[in-house]
Amino acid sequence: MAILTKEEAKKIIDKVLAYSKADEMSVSLSGSRTGNIRYARNSVSTSGETTDLALAVTAVFGKKSGTSTINEFDDASLEKTVRRAEEIAKLAPDNPEYVPMLGPQKYLDINSYAESTAKITPEYRAQAAFDSIDPCVKKNLTAAGYLEDSTGFSAIGNSKGLFGYNKATSIDFSITVRTADGKGSGYATRDFNDASKLSAKATTEIAMQKALASSDAKALEPGKYTVILEPTAAVDLLQNMMRSFDARSAEEGRSFLSKKGGGTRLGEKLFDERVTIYSDPQNAEIPGSPFGGGGGGRMGGGGGDGRPQQKVTWIEKGVVKNMYYSRYWAEKKGVEAISSPSGFILAGGTESLADLIKGTEKGILVTRLWYIRAVDPQTLLYTGLTRDGTFYIENGKIKHPVKNFRFNESPVIMLNNLEAMGKPMRAGGNLVPPLKIRDFTFTSLSDAV
Amino acid sequence: MKRRDFIQLAGLGTGAMMLPAFAMGKNVAPEALLAPGLDVAVKKRLADAALNAAKAKGATYADVRIGRYLNQFVVTRENKVQNIVNTESYGVGVRVIANGCWGFAAVVDAKSEAQMAKAAEDAVAIAKANSKLMKEPVQLAPQKGFGEVSWKAPIKKNAFEVPIQEKVDLLLSVNNAALTNGANYVNSVMFQVNEQKYFASTDGSYIDQDIHRIYPQFNVTAIDAQTGKFQTRNALSAPVGMGYDYLQVNPSDKVTGITTRYNKGYDMLEDAISAAKQAKQKLTAKSVEAGKYDLILDPSHLWLTIHESVGHPLELDRVLGYEANFAGTSFATLDKWQSKNFQYGSKEVNLVADKQQIGSLGAVGWDDEGVNTKKWDLVRDGVLVNYQATRDQAHIIGEKESHGCSYADSWSSVQFQRMPNVSLEAGKKPLSVDEMIKDVKKGIYIIGDGSFSIDQQRYNFQFGGQLFYEVKDGKIVGMLNDVAYQSNTQEFWNSCSQVCDERDYRLGGSFFDGKGQPSQSSAVSHGSSTTRFNGVNVINTARKI
Structure with a gap:
């Protein structure tokens, strides 16, 4: 019941809209089935499954809007929800930034649904946990992991004739393996739309290998180092930067994209010329949502206003090419209302991670960054730490594990200090290459393993 | 796509900020936040249905939480109200120990004894299934039952009783004070939470609790267009386990010094004025020597x-x-x-x-x-x-x-x-x-x-x-x-x-x-x-x- 077909969803949405007495009305209907299994100390701690089906109605009178939600779908409940949304709207203050709803839209064909994920059972999850725990037990290692799968649909419609429907699946798996003496720790994570691409066992093996190899780390002096950031480590800093591509903040003078003396840095070369970042909802490896701005994806922002997602280039050869807009701000500025993406792609090279290591005379390999927090929004300076597998590279080979570092670095500076990029892989819904960066700033040492 | 993304797409998570999952309930009219929840006698009857069903299925321990979670968030920037969110979430969670292992099941909108019993039975079935992977049985520290008892946060003024207009007026006056004292931008928000929780367990406790929290917060930004620099200053408020009384200004709650700080009562307007001035001051402050x-x-x-x-x-x-x-x-x-x-x-x-x-x-x-x-x-x-x-x-x-x-x-x-x-x-x-x-x-x-x-x-x-x-x-x-x-x-x-x-x-x-x-x-x-x-x-x- 939680996953409705396009026809079933449209029928409900049309029925809701027929009850409307408001100037404008929009409806969104979504359902999902989400399951998870969590384990630690080589034993399953919790597992569960939740299904959800919810309808939200937004009524608008003039510039006043109100939203009401329900999870019952008989005619009386639907009508009651419409009336409640209308009552709430009438009592709401005017929103001076209200923009009338969009009419019918053309959406891209996107395949973000995989039957293999939709068919996941509690037994599948238990087996994945077993495949992850069992090899660790055999090697006297300790596993802690989490698997979450989700199957859902989302449908939107409004009184101006807009309608959209999408079905999507996802699976996220992460695993931390620690040595029995607590001196080594390794991590690996994978995310896909299609569960058949995930091997809990193979992912765990990477974490096991890192745990064993990271025991008895040596301390290096903090300072500036050439680093190789694995995609899992690079993605968080890059994602933070992409979340700061809001045009309004830039034009208001409170963004790293604001220009001295007013205006924005659109069109300026801010990064190394090899840096090109774009989003493409139809990319087969990270299929996005056909509509809804970033609201439906991992980037946040945007909201479900029904704008079609499209291919957008944000940075081309180091030059800032686009920023994203709310519909209000775009209208005020007389520009196209480009919405925030659900994922991004940093175009990389063809080299593997091993190739990047081979080509490094002296450097540090970073598996994962942790507890990343903004220090200065003006320069996008972030702090955080390395975690679960940090290694010293010398003459093209991993020499020995090193103690974890705290860093203070800006992704903008980092993408200017680019040495090389490898082949992109999926990380947190984005495509990110391993990055070789010079002069990455480590400011102190951490005893944490 | 994660559950919260679907929720956000559905328009439940509207607003400038990402709200945590607990905030997600049904959107309701503000009056609904003042409507009474289930009577305590009804909750006891429902809880007993779950506890009895769990024991009948072989649970050695069970507890039931009947929860009603109410939230109101008022979000503004400069002279605009960006969002007013009122949510209510009601449901039941049953936790049991069977075969030495934990099991849990939850059900939304449960108001019948049959629903309660079903949740308890599900929880026992999950515990029994999980027990196959168990390494050590749960060891629960003994706990005496308290019978039928209650606890209520000692608030003076329930924030939900304060009309939304009064909160909107306060936030907009705070924003205006910041803008007229040198801020270029200001965002302000009022978070209010009420947890109405009923707990019952096979130890013989039936506990009814009423918990309130409030968090007024703002952020001001000052910009120097010439240098292209900007600085922010957040409110010096604290989130507290109090009612709207936290916003009653009382001179004895102020801590004077280089800047005024606040104890059990918060003067949001005064703090916004200081914040605007200090954000500007930060633009030209000396950079620290490491x-x-x-x-x-x-x-x-x-x-x-x-x-x-x-x-x-x-x-x-x-x-x-x-x-x-x-x-x-x-x-x-x-x-x-x-x-x-x-x-x-x-x-x-x-x-x-x-x-x-x-x-x-x-x-x-x-x-x-x-x-x-x-x-x-x-x-x-x-x-x-x-x-x-x-x-x-x-x-x-x-x-x-x-x-x-x-x-x-x-x-x-x-x-x-x-x-x-x-x-x-x-x-x-x-x-x-x-x-x-x-x-x-x-x-x-x-x-x-x-x-x-x-x-x-x-x-x-x-x-x-x-x-x-x-x-x-x-x-x-x-x-x-x-x-x-x-x-x-x-x-x-x-x-x-x-x-x-x-x-x-x-x-x-x-x-x-x-x-x-x-x-x-x-x-x-x-x-x-x-x-x-x-x-x-x-x-x-x-x-x-």
């Missing part, structure tokens, strides 16, 4: 350092490895505690856990597994003496009873170990902030919380702040910028040389503290008086891009 400084930390700042470097590492589940894949483990291992001489801090450092503190975010009568709350020592005279534990953990540290640290952020979430209020005791010798500053030769006085980051075992941390003042030869000489301090937890707390007395004691706190997978949110307070730490490493965070 090096060692004595730090004088105001309670509006120190709460977060306590939270990260004491609260989290002493969570027993982290210490044991249950959070290894996400939040991490802890440096404060059992052997350090067993040694009875692990010097967590200097002799001045006394850190207490307290689930009863009036006005705090963590105060309740009973926790989410029916344990009556209490106060206990974590660090006494600098030595690590205890952790934070739940019923199934107490035996691991040789205790006969739980600390009462069980919490779930929703009826639909499984309760687990969450941080109680953890606070630094005030100094016993009379000492004012002015007297403390007088003795400092080269120092920085920090007010308000800023950037924060700590490693997964809670050794190495870095904190920023809102306001930084340079102290030279016992005097405040001016404002500083680009300040962050880095230290190691044990080294830092051992550098603590002085704590002001109880006249300066105030609470800070976190309204949305995340933990677990899937993540749950909880609210917790941390009290302290202004405290001095000697010779801490300060870095300069200015960069050019």
